[in-house]
Amino acid sequence: MEKKKNVPVLRFPEFSGEWEKRKLGELGSFIGGGTPSTKTAKFWNGNIPWISSSDLTEESIYQINTTRFITCDAVLQSATKIVPKNSILIVSRVGVGKVAVNEDELCTSQDFTNLVPDSDYYLFLAYLIKLKTNYLLEFNQGTSIKGFVKSDLETLQIKLPSIPEQKIIASSIAAVDNKLQTLKKKKTLLEQYKKGMMQKIFSQELRFKDDNGEAFPKWEMKKLGDICESIVSGKTKPELEGEYFVYGSTGIIGKSLNYTHSGKYLLAARVGANAGQINVANGKFSVTDNTLVIKVKNQINIDFVFYFILEYDLNKLVFGSGQPLITGGQLKLLNINLPCLTEQTKIANFLSAIDDKINLCNVQIEKTEQWKKGLLQKMFV
16 A cells, blocks of 8 residues: 655645654643632733633634733732743633634633744644644543643644745635635624614614605504414424425424425524524425414515514513523514505615625635635645
C-alpha cells in the first residue's frame, strides 16, 4: 500500500512537498486562567479585560465579547494570568470547540488553555487548532464536563507547511470569515430594523397612505375570534413516511400519508416550552395536537395578522409552570387593531420584503459556512 503523504487535498500551485510533523507543545507555551472571587470588590471593575467561554462564538476566531474587567490586584492575587496579545485562546472545558485570537492583552477563566506561539504568525495555527477540537474531545475528563488538559494539547500531533504557505491558507480562510461576519451583521441590522418598524406600525406611530397620498381610515378594534373562521388544535401524529408535512410546535416535525389542511394558515404552539410561538404554513399539510391552527377569514390579510401576533408576543398569554399552555379560547379573545384591507396588505408586503432580505442572508450565511467547512477540511492535513 502506498504511504499516505502529508499534503492537503486542495493546495495552491506554487507550493509542493510534504508538510512537517510537529507536536503542538513545540510551537509555544501554554497559559491557563482563573476566576477572581466576585466577593472581593477590589478585583473587579478595573481596566484589564477578563473573559469566560461564553464570551466567544462558535463561528469566528475573531469575535470576543469583552464586557468584564479586572484589576491588577486580581492578577496578582488570583489564579488568572495575563495572556499576551496575538495568543490563541482555546476553550478546553465548558464550551469546548471555541477558539479565538486576541488583539490585546487579556485574562481568561479556568475554562481556557491558551497558547502563546513562538512564531509571530499565529492565524494558521489558530484555524488548525479550531479544526482539531473535535479530535481533542476524545480526551474526556469526566461525565459532567467534557474537555481536555494542557498535556493533551502539548502532545497533539499536527502537520505544518512553510510560513508562506501558512499565510496564504490562513488569509483565504480569513476572507471567508470576514464575509460571514459581514453577512451576520447585515442580518442582525435587518432584524433590528424589522423589530423597530413593527413597533412603530402597530402602535400607529407610522401610518401608510393610499396610492393617492391620502390617509387610510382609522383602525378598528376587533377580537381575533371575530376575524377567524376557526381556532382549533391539530390531531395528526407524525409518521416516518408520507407525501405531506406534519407541523408541530417547532415547525415541520415529520410526514403523513394524508393531509388535514389545504391553504394558508397560522400555527400557534399550544403546549410545552414553545407555547406561544407563531408560524405560517401553506399548502397541504397536517398538524399535531400540541399546535393550534388559526384559519383567518378571506377578507382579512393573513400575513398582517401574523405580523400583528408576532409583535404582540403570545408568550404574554402562556400560563402554567409545570406545563406551559395557551388555549384557543385565549386567542379568540385577543384584541387586534385592524386597518382596512388595503392598508393591511401594504403593511404585510412591507414587512414581508424585509423578511425576504433576512431569509436571503440566512441562505448566504449557510452557503458561506459550508464553503468555509470545505476549505478547512481540504486545505489542512
